[in-house]
Amino acid sequence: MPKKPVSFDGEVILNSVTACVFVIAPDSTIKFVNTSGEQLLQASAKYLEGRPLEEYIPADSPVHALIAQARTDRSNVSENSITIESPRIGKHLVNAHASPLIEDPSLIILTMTKRSLADQIARQLKHRSAARTITAMSAMLAHEIKNPLSGIRGAAQLLETTASDEDKPLTKLITDETDRICALVDRMESFSDGRPIKREAVNIHQVLEHVRQLAQNGFGKHVRFTEQYDPSLPPVFGNKDNLIQIVLNLVKNACEAAIHDTAKITLTTAYQHGVRLAVPGSNTRVHLPLLVSIQDNGPGIPDDLRNQLFEPFVTTKAKGSGLGLALVAKMIGDHGGLIECESEPNKTIFRLMLPMYSEKHHGPLTV
Incomplete structure (x- = not known):
C-alpha cells in the first residue's frame, strides 16, 4: 500500500531547528519567533x-x-x-544572519546560532592535540632525564657523608631538587599511556561524594560545599578511578581558588539533551547528556590564560607545574567527553559532559 505523501508545515519545521529564527518588522518589533528563539529570549x-x-x-x-x-x-x-548580552537573557556568543523576506523586503529574517557547543568541540580537539604533544614529550623526558637525575642524586648523597655541616644543606638542596624534577617527570609519564581505559557503569554521585569527603577532611576544610544533584541521573560510561582523579583535581583547584573566609563550592549534576560528539573514523555519534559542574567563588581566571587553560605548563599558581588541567583534559578525552570552563570574578565553573552507560549496548549510548 503506497505511503501517504508527507505534509510539510513551515512553522513546524522552523520550530524543529536549533537556530533561533525571528521575523523583524520595519519598526523593529518581533513578528515571528520559533521555539529556539523563545528559549534564547526566555x-x-x-x-x-x-x-x-x-x-x-x-x-x-x-x-x-x-x-x-x-x-x-x-x-x-x-x-x-557576536556577543549579545542583557539582564533578561544573560550573555551569549552567536553567529547571526539577516536577510529580507522575498515577498516583503521590509520584513527581515534574523537567524542566530549559538557558538558555545561548536567552540567546546573545537577546544576539546585542541586539548587532545595538546595531550598528544605532551605524550611524546613525556616519553622522551622519562628516558633522557630520569637516568641522569638518579646519578646526580646518588652523587649528592655520597657527598653528604663527607660534607661539613656548613655544606650539608647544599647537598640536601641537590637531592630535594632532583626528587622534585623526578616527580614532575613521573606526572608527565601518565600522558604516555596510550592503552584504552577500562570502562563500566559508574554512579557519578558516588564519585562526587567521595571527593567531597576527601576535600572536607583535608585541603577543603575551610570550604562550604553545596550539592545540587539530579538523583535520576543514569550511570556514566567511564573509569571510576579516573573520574575520581578528574573531579579531585578540579575540586582541589576550586578549594585553592575560593575566597578563604567565604569559600563556597557548588557541585551540580544534570541531564541535557542534544549534545553529541562524532567518533573519529566512523559515522557514529556518542551522546554526552550527563553534565557535571564544579563552581567556586574565587577571583576568576585571567583573560589571557582562559584559552590556553588546558595546555601543558599553563598555570595560575605561583608554584604550579601546569600539568593538572592538561591531564584532566586528556582523561576526559579518553572518556570521549568534553570539558568547558566559564570564568568571571567570584564565579568559575568547570563543566564536564560525559557519555551515559547503555545497558542495551553495554557501552556508551550512540546513534
Whole structure:
C-alpha cells in the first residue's frame, strides 16, 4: 500500500531547528519567533510577538546594525562571533544572519546560532592535540632525564657523608631538587599511556561524594560545599578511578581558588539533551547528556590564560607545574567527553559532559 505523501508545515519545521529564527518588522518589533528563539529570549512567542527586539537585545548590539544593513541593501548579511548580552537573557556568543523576506523586503529574517557547543568541540580537539604533544614529550623526558637525575642524586648523597655541616644543606638542596624534577617527570609519564581505559557503569554521585569527603577532611576544610544533584541521573560510561582523579583535581583547584573566609563550592549534576560528539573514523555519534559542574567563588581566571587553560605548563599558581588541567583534559578525552570552563570574578565553573552507560549496548549510548 503506497505511503501517504508527507505534509510539510513551515512553522513546524522552523520550530524543529536549533537556530533561533525571528521575523523583524520595519519598526523593529518581533513578528515571528520559533521555539529556539523563545528559549534564547526566555519568553513565549505569544508574549514576544509585537514587542521591540531592543527590549531583549540592547540597541547598540551589532545585531541591530546587521538588520538595518540587510533592510537598506536588500541583501543577505552575516556576522560571526557576536556577543549579545542583557539582564533578561544573560550573555551569549552567536553567529547571526539577516536577510529580507522575498515577498516583503521590509520584513527581515534574523537567524542566530549559538557558538558555545561548536567552540567546546573545537577546544576539546585542541586539548587532545595538546595531550598528544605532551605524550611524546613525556616519553622522551622519562628516558633522557630520569637516568641522569638518579646519578646526580646518588652523587649528592655520597657527598653528604663527607660534607661539613656548613655544606650539608647544599647537598640536601641537590637531592630535594632532583626528587622534585623526578616527580614532575613521573606526572608527565601518565600522558604516555596510550592503552584504552577500562570502562563500566559508574554512579557519578558516588564519585562526587567521595571527593567531597576527601576535600572536607583535608585541603577543603575551610570550604562550604553545596550539592545540587539530579538523583535520576543514569550511570556514566567511564573509569571510576579516573573520574575520581578528574573531579579531585578540579575540586582541589576550586578549594585553592575560593575566597578563604567565604569559600563556597557548588557541585551540580544534570541531564541535557542534544549534545553529541562524532567518533573519529566512523559515522557514529556518542551522546554526552550527563553534565557535571564544579563552581567556586574565587577571583576568576585571567583573560589571557582562559584559552590556553588546558595546555601543558599553563598555570595560575605561583608554584604550579601546569600539568593538572592538561591531564584532566586528556582523561576526559579518553572518556570521549568534553570539558568547558566559564570564568568571571567570584564565579568559575568547570563543566564536564560525559557519555551515559547503555545497558542495551553495554557501552556508551550512540546513534
